[in-house]
Amino acid sequence: MYKLIELESGVCAADGFFANGVSAGLKPNGAKDMAFIYSDVPCQIAATFTTNKMAAAPIKHFKVKGEFETNFVLINSKNANAMTGRAGVVDIDEILATLPSCVKSPVMSSTGVIGVRLPKEKLIAGAKLFNLTQREPHAAAQAIMTTDSFSKEKAYRVELEDGSSFHIGAMAKGAGMINPAMATMLCFITTDAKVSRKEMQAILDEKVEVTFNAASVDGDTSTNDTVMLLSNAKSNAFHKEAFAEALEKIMKFLAREMVRDGEGATKLVTYNVTGAKDDREAEVVAKALSNSLLVKTALYGEDPNWGRIASTVGASGAEATEELLTISFDDVCVYKRGELFFDAAMEAKAAEVMKKDSFTISCDLGIADGSFEAYGCDLGYKYVEINADYRT
Amino acid sequence: MYKLIELESGVCAADGFFANGVSAGLKPNGAKDMAFIYSDVPCQIAATFTTNKMAAAPIKHFKVKGEFETNFVLINSKNANAMTGRAGVVDIDEILATLPSCVKSPVMSSTGVIGVRLPKEKLIAGAKLFNLTQREPHAAAQAIMTTDSFSKEKAYRVELEDGSSFHIGAMAKGAGMINPAMATMLCFITTDAKVSRKEMQAILDEKVEVTFNAASVDGDTSTNDTVMLLSNAKSNAFHKEAFAEALEKIMKFLAREMVRDGEGATKLVTYNVTGAKDDREAEVVAKALSNSLLVKTALYGEDPNWGRIASTVGASGAEATEELLTISFDDVCVYKRGELFFDAAMEAKAAEVMKKDSFTISCDLGIADGSFEAYGCDLGYKYVEINADYRT
Numbered sequence: 001m002y003k004l005i006e007l008e009s010g011v012c013a014a015d016g017f018f019a020n021g022v023s024a025g026l027k028p029n030g031a032k033d034m035a036f037i038y039s040d041v042p043c044q045i046a047a048t049f050t051t052n053k054m055a056a057a058p059i060k061h062f063k064v065k066g067e068f069e070t071n072f073v074l075i076n077s078k079n080a081n082a083m084t085g086r087a088g089v090v091d092i093d094e095i096l097a098t099l100p101s102c103v104k105s106p107v108m109s110s111t112g113v114i115g116v117r118l119p120k121e122k123l124i125a126g127a128k129l130f131n132l133t134q135r136e137p138h139a140a141a142q143a144i145m146t147t148d149s150f151s152k153e154k155a156y157r158v159e160l161e162d163g164s165s166f167h168i169g170a171m172a173k174g175a176g177m178i179n180p181a182m183a184t185m186l187c188f189i190t191t192d193a194k195v196s197r198k199e200m201q202a203i204l205d206e207k208v209e210v211t212f213n214a215a216s217v218d219g220d221t222s223t224n225d226t227v228m229l230l231s232n233a234k235s236n237a238f239h240k241e242a243f244a245e246a247l248e249k250i251m252k253f254l255a256r257e258m259v260r261d262g263e264g265a266t267k268l269v270t271y272n273v274t275g276a277k278d279d280r281e282a283e284v285v286a287k288a289l290s291n292s293l294l295v296k297t298a299l300y301g302e303d304p305n306w307g308r309i310a311s312t313v314g315a316s317g318a319e320a321t322e323e324l325l326t327i328s329f330d331d332v333c334v335y336k337r338g339e340l341f342f343d344a345a346m347e348a349k350a351a352e353v354m355k356k357d358s359f360t361i362s363c364d365l366g367i368a369d370g371s372f373e374a375y376g377c378d379l380g381y382k383y384v385e386i387n388a389d390y391r392t
Numbered sequence: 393m394y395k396l397i398e399l400e401s402g403v404c405a406a407d408g409f410f411a412n413g414v415s416a417g418l419k420p421n422g423a424k425d426m427a428f429i430y431s432d433v434p435c436q437i438a439a440t441f442t443t444n445k446m447a448a449a450p451i452k453h454f455k456v457k458g459e460f461e462t463n464f465v466l467i468n469s470k471n472a473n474a475m476t477g478r479a480g481v482v483d484i485d486e487i488l489a490t491l492p493s494c495v496k497s498p499v500m501s502s503t504g505v506i507g508v509r510l511p512k513e514k515l516i517a518g519a520k521l522f523n524l525t526q527r528e529p530h531a532a533a534q535a536i537m538t539t540d541s542f543s544k545e546k547a548y549r550v551e552l553e554d555g556s557s558f559h560i561g562a563m564a565k566g567a568g569m570i571n572p573a574m575a576t577m578l579c580f581i582t583t584d585a586k587v588s589r590k591e592m593q594a595i596l597d598e599k600v601e602v603t604f605n606a607a608s609v610d611g612d613t614s615t616n617d618t619v620m621l622l623s624n625a626k627s628n629a630f631h632k633e634a635f636a637e638a639l640e641k642i643m644k645f646l647a648r649e650m651v652r653d654g655e656g657a658t659k660l661v662t663y664n665v666t667g668a669k670d671d672r673e674a675e676v677v678a679k680a681l682s683n684s685l686l687v688k689t690a691l692y693g694e695d696p697n698w699g700r701i702a703s704t705v706g707a708s709g710a711e712a713t714e715e716l717l718t719i720s721f722d723d724v725c726v727y728k729r730g731e732l733f734f735d736a737a738m739e740a741k742a743a744e745v746m747k748k749d750s751f752t753i754s755c756d757l758g759i760a761d762g763s764f765e766a767y768g769c770d771l772g773y774k775y776v777e778i779n780a781d782y783r784t
Contacts, residue, residue: 054706054714083702083714085730114699115727115734221707293685293771294779301780307506310475314446315613322446322475335507338477342507379685380780381773387686388693388772 002242003159004249010137013155013169014192015234016040020136021143024126026078026112026119032143034126035075037188042069042104043230046201048208050225057081057088058108059226064089065105067197072099072106073188073228074127075144077173081110081118082223091118098124102132111146111173111186111224141171144186147386148174152257154250158193164237166193168246174217174258187212187227187254192235193243203244204229211251214283215375216290217262227251259375260358264382267299268375270360275326276370281318283372285363288316290376299378304350306334306342313363324366329353337366394634395551396641402529405547405561406584407626408432412528413535416518418470418504418511424535426518427467429580434461434496435622438593440600442617449473449480450500451618456481457497459589464491464498465580465620466519467536469565473502473510474615483510490516494524503538503565503578503616533563536578539778540566544649546642550585556629558585560638566609566650579604579619579646584627585635595636596621603643606675607767608682609654619643651767652750656774659691660767662752667718668762673710675764677755680708682768691770696742698726698734705755716758721745729758 007013016039021032045068049059058081074096081088095118096106110118141151155169172187195203208227229247260268271289276282289295292312298305306327313320327335330353334342353359399405408431413424437460441451450473466488473480487510488498502510533543547561564579587595600619621639652660663681668674681687684704690697698719705712719727722745726734745751 050707052703052706053710053712054702054717080699083699083727084732085714087732114697114703115732117732221703223703223706293775297776297779300776303780305506307472307475307508310446311444311506311613311615314444314615315442318445320445322477325446335475340476340479340507340509379776381776383685384689384692384771384773384776387689388695 007155010153014167019140021139035140035143044197078112166235172254215255262377265377278370282370286374296379300380402545404527406559411532413531427532427535436589470504558627564646607647654769657769670762674762678766688771692772
């Protein structure tokens, strides 16, 4: 038995972790654009990265080091340091070399525009503003935002039966280039649980599939996607089941918040697919739905156009027939196994559900027991506005 | 040697073909919404249909008949007769049974809203307005439009060396639920060439891959996609190479017109991918580009954001590295094999290209000889407007 208690302290919830955000002048008007996470003892690292073949310089910089411990993560927004080649990796080394001597094997993470070299002098000057004794998790979470409209944090204390406890805390950012095929965007998780690197990585890999990898804003996969989990083992406590549950709760919360804050999004929709041939086919259908432009625009229009949902199920490639398919908006069933009963009254009821900020679209394929839950948002004018002129 | 001469007569270009469009009251304000194609002798049929598992009733109705000849195609817009189950197929039989006795084994094709039974009485009354001696190809092409803003037609006379000749003419419609994974939307092609059903089908299958299947508006695959080729052999002439060339020209023209007229589209972009591991990988990259929301919104914003193109190439799954990639907008090269040289002057030049109605984005992956050309459009406010409230 164990208990999860929610905390407000984000990446500083775990013992020995410090964080803050500062302004290095990358964003206009003095907005925070650089953050650090520091642990006063070295940390084990588990991480998952983008599968994009154009992986950004910070990811190359991390991977080349093999297995190592660190006590410091430097994060900047506004510039992704992607498509910058060998020079982009050298830039990271030069920036990290200017950090104070208490920092051991620091890693860097970036998000923002692709194809522009880092403004190195600004970042070096910005890093000089860091005070490693500060615990300002909200400022750190704000500094890593790009087109996000709010910051995303979550933390738990896990209390075990024997009176011991450990903590897990996290911060993440969205809000565009978010695609369900892999670990998505930037997420940093800190813990003082006493867990081995190998076990931590295994739990992270498993939980990423049903959280960040189930979330989609626009079906585009970034060059910089990173989920990083740091453990300094300071609590001396661990409980695998409790750790996994807390981690999944945190990651699912952040993944859903990312989608809720998707560029221009006004609705968070859960796609609950059941009755598929197997879980893999359910996943294919759920992700096809969360990425369909016609479904996303119908959501925005609050139009219960279930025909588009049926068409997307049919186009997904998964086994499906209209005779076995059932579609519901929350508890309003709009199509059931070949029966057409969608009249004006039912349309009004379904439209009522769609007015909510958050609801579930269920598709039962009626074939076998495969199931998957994916998270998506609508697509409206604001998405076009944000993305038609992102760089200016 | 042979010569292709362009004609204005659409699906009536070939000898013995008649067509017209009428208003059956499905569209408001007396707009044409029903069309026919009639041949005064029976026709061989070649056809490709959607791979959507929720294939519409007209497609089921066609497929159940096996191999047959016909002299009549009835087409309606505004209602797709999809997700209507067995009843939808029976509706077709009942409508077709009311046609005049000169009509043999008629087929039906529909496009429009999914999940609503056909207004049978309106369609039966509409069919009574058909005059099978009329040749009004433009009216027919207009009657099959849904959200299209212009009709799409193309026809050639093919003159052979021996003085004989034959004709191929076509009409098509777009403009949403258009996806590159298969034969797309409605296209009807008529010919008086003396060609066997089997040979015609083989040529059609081959040409569909590089024309309609290379076009994308929104990555959504309709329940009703149909390309149908009817031959009445009245010319007694045939030349395989000439027939294939004319067919490809017609289908490529119509596919590109469909994309140009994509819902809300303001630009037609050709994605020319070369240097891929093989043609299949080039196709994967070209289609990933034509479907990327971030690329499409950058096109709309006329923003030469080549980083999004690089990221999409990297996310496509195809073999690629930044050191070998080259990206150009028409003849303006913006990124070359790891070199960053994109400055303000170059950005201005690339932005100039993007102001055009039609241009080419080239990606040379620098790996081997695989190549593919895909056709896509931008995504702007108008797409959202059209699709957020399509049914009202």
